[in-house]
Amino acid sequence: MSKRNAFAEHDKPPSKLINSYDIDGVIFMGDKFTGVNPGPDDIIITGRSKDDRAETESMLLSRGITNPLYMNNKPGDFNDRRQSGLHKGMTLFYLEQMGYRIGCHFEDDPIQIEAIEQMMPHINVVHLKHDLVDKGVDTHENVVYNQTIPSY
Numbered sequence: 001m002s003k004r005n006a007f008a009e010h011d012k013p014p015s016k017l018i019n020s021y022d023i024d025g026v027i028f029m030g031d032k033f034t035g036v037n038p039g040p041d042d043i044i045i046t047g048r049s050k051d052d053r054a055e056t057e058s059m060l061l062s063r064g065i066t067n068p069l070y071m072n073n074k075p076g077d078f079n080d081r082r083q084s085g086l087h088k089g090m091t092l093f094y095l096e097q098m099g100y101r102i103g104c105h106f107e108d109d110p111i112q113i114e115a116i117e118q119m120m121p122h123i124n125v126v127h128l129k130h131d132l133v134d135k136g137v138d139t140h141e142n143v144v145y146n147q148t149i150p151s152y
């Protein structure tokens with residue numbers, strides 16, 4: 001099997017159940033604290049914008065973390081916590097269709113947890129509950145907040 005480049009997707013889905021990790025408030029806990037580290041085949045799904053990829057990769061590399069990194073395809077100045085949660089749900093959905101099996105997703109934001117659980121109720125979303133990292137201020141009003149998410 002070829003060696004995977006840092007942050008690139010796996011060549012094929014891992015044969016074992018894997019876990020998924022949020023960054024801010026989970027892997028990254030500010031300058032004062034060290035967050036959690038993903039296991040070898042685990043993946044990272046962040047609400048951070050793709051515009052912040054370079055900064056995000058260097059932070060992860062400084063921790064020795066090179067797991068597959070799924071960033072949010074949104075403008076850098078756009079922040080909507082529910083949209084971030086739906087992005088994580090969509091990414092988990094896409095990966096499952098590719099044959100991935102996700103055991104747990106580790107997450108600190110209750111708004112995002114609600115969105116992920118609506119989309120992917122069979123995935124265990126583990127809430128790391130704390131206020132050590134700012135969860136960010138929405139720059140966008142999610143006008144479809146009460147939309148019905150289709151189940152599958």
Ligand SMILES: [Mg+2]
Binds near residue numbers: 022024107108109
């Ligand atoms: Mg977070």
